[in-house]
Amino acid sequence: PNYAFVFDQNGTCIFHPEAEKNGKNIFDFTSLNPSDTLITNKSGFNETVALSEYLQLDVIRFVKPLKLEGINWYVCINFPKMIADENVNKVKQHASAIYLITTFILVFIFYLFNRANRKEYLEKEALVADKNNLLLENEKVHKENALIQLQQLKEQINPHFLFNTLNSLYMLIDVDAPKAKKFTLNLSKIYRYLIDPPQENIVPLSDELSFIEQYIFLQMTRFNQELQFSIEIEDDSGLIKNIPYLSLQICIENVIKHNLATIASPLKSRIIVKKDAVFIINNLQKKTSTEQSNNFGLKYLQSIYNYYSKKDFKTFEENGEFICILPLIE
Incomplete structure (x- = not known):
């Protein structure tokens, strides 16, 4: 008991x-x-x-x-x-x-x-380690996909772009020799930028802006008064942040590719630098028929932003304008 x-x-x-x-x-x-x-x-x-x-x-x-x-x-x-x-x-x-x-x-x-x-x-602990390994593998796959898409993008840009720019240069030589020299200098800088991509596929925004200014100069030489471009810096702090490599060029090329541009109705594009994002805005003047696109550029950008866990990359139409928002990466 x-x-x-x-x-x-x-x-x-x-x-x-x-x-x-x-x-x-x-x-x-x-x-x-x-x-x-x-x-x-x-x-x-x-x-x-x-x-x-x-x-x-x-x-x-x-x-x-x-x-x-x-x-x-x-x-x-x-x-x-x-x-x-x-x-x-x-x-x-x-x-x-x-x-x-x-x-x-x-x-x-x-x-x-x-x-x-x-x-x-x-x-x-073992489960956490396995999960971390899977996340690392997933990031590695995203990065490899981005590199493949970047290479495809460069292969797509180079022949088409080189043909058009050389044709413009040929016509400039006899008409405006000083401008032809400046054109050639900008072209060489562009190709130097294209053949040396960064390892992480991101660059400081200030570098990308310098590149796009050279690219825009070549496009303005080709299209003269049909195109209007402006770069607006609303917040200087955004300049030291990063952006996907070639992102501005991809957006500007899409603007030119999918819209009509004439002297009577010029195609107007604005690049606006804010604190945490870059806005690319253009007036909509859609072509009735456009070249078939495989969207390599946008897929590449989406892949980079996924890799860096950025969810606010977007494109949309609003009030007769096409707007692309490129988030900046710390």
């Missing part, structure tokens, strides 16, 4: 022979009081006589601190009083043995608990 239960310093029952009492407050369903946990004698435990809520008879209760690492618990060992009266010393001897056995069992339970927690922690 002897039994024991364990509770913490707040009275919450950790272990009781009646499982339904686990988790409840022992001060509510037993005769124990918080003062019973104050050990003031040299024996190291308190001894009281009380009516057992479990056996429904008088028992001698021994309450003793059960201190584990970082935890203050108490063990309460109960003996029927009729047995205790026969041999109190023997009972006390048994109480010490039960205390030691209970302590050993609890330490063993803690060992198993900590071992299970350690195993779970290691499994979670």
